[in-house]
Amino acid sequence: MNILDDLKYTREHEWIRVEGDLAKVGITDYAQSQMGDIVFVDVQTVGEMLEKGESLGSIEAVKTVEEIYMPVSGKIVEFNEKLSENADLLNKDPYGEGWIVKISLTDPLEINDLLDAQSYRTFIESL
Amino acid sequence: MKNTPFTKFHVALGAKMMPFAGYNMPIQYEGVIAEHLTVRKSVGVFDVSHMGEIWVRGPQALDLLQYITTNDVAKLYDGKVQYSCMPNGKGGIVDDILVYRITAQSYLLVVNAANIEKDWNWITQHALALGMQIGRDVYNASDETAQLAIQGPLALKAMQKLTSASILDMEYYTWKYLEFAGIKNILLSTTGYTGSGGCEIYMPNEAADTIWKAVFEAGKEYGIKPIGLGARDTLRLEMGFCLYGNDIDDTTSPLEAGLGWITKFTDTKNFIDKEYLLQQKKDGLKRKLVGFVLKDKGIPRQHYPICNASGNKIGEVTSGTMSPSLNIPIGLGYVPIEFSQLGSEIFIDVRGKLLKAEVVKLPFYKGE
Numbered sequence: 001m002n003i004l005d006d007l008k009y010t011r012e013h014e015w016i017r018v019e020g021d022l023a024k025v026g027i028t029d030y031a032q033s034q035m036g037d038i039v040f041v042d043v044q045t046v047g048e049m050l051e052k053g054e055s056l057g058s059i060e061a062v063k064t065v066e067e068i069y070m071p072v073s074g075k076i077v078e079f080n081e082k083l084s085e086n087a088d089l090l091n092k093d094p095y096g097e098g099w100i101v102k103i104s105l106t107d108p109l110e111i112n113d114l115l116d117a118q119s120y121r122t123f124i125e126s127l
Numbered sequence: 128m129k130n131t132p133f134t135k136f137h138v139a140l141g142a143k144m145m146p147f148a149g150y151n152m153p154i155q156y157e158g159v160i161a162e163h164l165t166v167r168k169s170v171g172v173f174d175v176s177h178m179g180e181i182w183v184r185g186p187q188a189l190d191l192l193q194y195i196t197t198n199d200v201a202k203l204y205d206g207k208v209q210y211s212c213m214p215n216g217k218g219g220i221v222d223d224i225l226v227y228r229i230t231a232q233s234y235l236l237v238v239n240a241a242n243i244e245k246d247w248n249w250i251t252q253h254a255l256a257l258g259m260q261i262g263r264d265v266y267n268a269s270d271e272t273a274q275l276a277i278q279g280p281l282a283l284k285a286m287q288k289l290t291s292a293s294i295l296d297m298e299y300y301t302w303k304y305l306e307f308a309g310i311k312n313i314l315l316s317t318t319g320y321t322g323s324g325g326c327e328i329y330m331p332n333e334a335a336d337t338i339w340k341a342v343f344e345a346g347k348e349y350g351i352k353p354i355g356l357g358a359r360d361t362l363r364l365e366m367g368f369c370l371y372g373n374d375i376d377d378t379t380s381p382l383e384a385g386l387g388w389i390t391k392f393t394d395t396k397n398f399i400d401k402e403y404l405l406q407q408k409k410d411g412l413k414r415k416l417v418g419f420v421l422k423d424k425g426i427p428r429q430h431y432p433i434c435n436a437s438g439n440k441i442g443e444v445t446s447g448t449m450s451p452s453l454n455i456p457i458g459l460g461y462v463p464i465e466f467s468q469l470g471s472e473i474f475i476d477v478r479g480k481l482l483k484a485e486v487v488k489l490p491f492y493k494g495e
Binding site: 042091 | 143154155158159160161357360361424425426428448449451478
């Protein structure tokens with residue numbers, strides 16, 4: 001299971017990568033492997049302010065559907081349009097080409113509450 | 128939880144395993160979509176050993192089967208297989224099954240894994256009423272019988288290498304006893320649940336190892352792969368085949384489910400619910416199982432409400448998925464008869480959003 005050291009994680013299996021004032025959010029390698037073939041990503045919250053833990057959209061795999069939750073509070077500034085045609089990027093490259101949204105952070109300090117790579121690894125091993 | 132004789136192979140291949148009807152079954156190996164396309168294009172192998180096998184024998188076998196199933200068993204001949212269903216006496220369905228006529232006094236019923244016990248109780252109850260002997264005239268061979276479905280356009284070609292009997296010219300829904308992979312008396316039928324052709328093979332548990340290995344060896348040059356239950360579901364759904372527990376159950380009528388073609392109201396055949404179903408047919412159906420495609424983006428799932436244009440619930444999705452062959456969202460569900468015509472506009476409530484859908488002709492997948 002691929003877990004990158006420079007990302008922060010949630011127990012709902014999102015990752016977040018802070019890049020200046022913005023951050024990219026996606027789902028983890030563990031999440032995509034559990035879901036199987038992902039066929040559709042539905043995000044209709046671009047422009048909205050969302051609280052930490054709120055649903056920003058959903059991911060449909062062949063057999064299941066899962067919500068995507070905000071790892072921290074912020075505004076959705078961009079949806080990765082590549083996913084509209086190629087939702088399987090979430091399976092192929094969950095931490096790279098398969099990023100889902102860019103957000104602007106309400107409070108950068110909230111990042112500190114998230115799991116680091118080591119804690120996330122321990123968490124999924126306990127599942 | 129029960130293992131099948133093939134479970135060890137699935138685990139060794141790295142399959143994602145899940146409990147299904149009390150069995151430890153492979154859901155997927157490399158992924159549902161890739162496995163689905165393997166079956167559509169070449170050949171795939173399903174472990175379907177969880178399916179139940181019940182033998183019905185003796186001079187009363189035909190009478191029993193005519194009474195408890197909807198299709199006309201008298202139309203069968205030695206070597207022929209028939210799709211049928213067992214009505215439950217309340218207008219619903221106990222199970223949908225395959226009936227193999229081995230001889231005029233010996234039949235093999237293949238039943239759904241989740242229903243083995245229910246079917247057994249149902250069948251034996253009616254067998255006893257005819258004075259048949261349980262264990263002799265009606266026999267549950269489910270635990271000692273393993274089954275593989277070899278499906279896809281290249282399946283028969285690959286399997287022909289394992290037997291000297293001719294299987295390439297077998298008609299759809301027929302069976303043969305043959306020597307297969309060096310093992311005598313293997314039952315092979317040209318049946319399946321995918322719409323891509325191929326066969327199903329029934330074997331004693333002891334033959335399972337030998338046959339699994341021989342099947343993969345024979346199929347190597349055709350790109351044979353193991354296929355999980357995930358793709359089994361998407362393959363059958365593309366064909367509009369009913370899945371018991373989703374699209375049909377104890378509350379759905381065979382006529383509403385579109386199984387009128389296996390419900391035979393002939394004078395020579397009396398069966399459970401015959402009068403009830405005949406009346407239902409005369410009165411006209413109130414609802415029907417239909418296939419639909421979503422026009423908006425989203426995927427229909429089991430139990431999502433089906434609505435009219437004003438958002439009022441008119442039915443429920445019974446099966447839904449993204450079709451791997453067609454790459455469009457497809458589903459089955461019951462709607463009132465006035466919404467069942469081809470081209471009817473219906474709406475699916477996908478987690479609070481009303482998405483437009485159109486009633487279409489089945490199967491969804493019409494071949495390459």
